Amino acid sequence: MWAIILFAVSLVGLLIFFFFKYREIEHGSEALSRVRSHADTLVSEGEVFVKHKAPVIGARVSQRAFDHARPHIKNAGNTLIQLLGKRLLNIIAMVKGKGIVQRDKQASPFLQDVARDKKERSENNNSDLPA
Secondary structure, eight states: OHHHHHHHHHHHHHHHHHHHHHHHHHHSSOTTHHHHHHHHHHHHHHHHIIIIIHHHHHHHHHHHHHHHHHHHHHHHHHHHHHHHHHHHHHHHHHHHTOSOOOOSSOOOHHHHHHHHHHHHHHHHHHHHSOO
């Protein structure tokens, strides 16, 4: 919606500028010559502001924003490092065998068959040995 409104305002402004230019060409005189001199002064002052003052103001604003955000960034980094440290300690404990691995599901039928076969072979091998 805003895009349509801005487009319409821009279009009307361009049409007004074309109308004034057409009037100047037809009558051979400048319309609103005093307004033009004031507008030229405002444009030149705006140019000075954009070239010299805006970068200084922008640098100050960005420095203040960074100063405000720095502690929050630091806290987020510390929290992340602590969480990663805890996760790493859990992984190390599991690798060392101190962690308890809990299985949510039973072994697959294939693994059950392999375990049963292995048990039967070990029983057969033990029974074949002399006592």
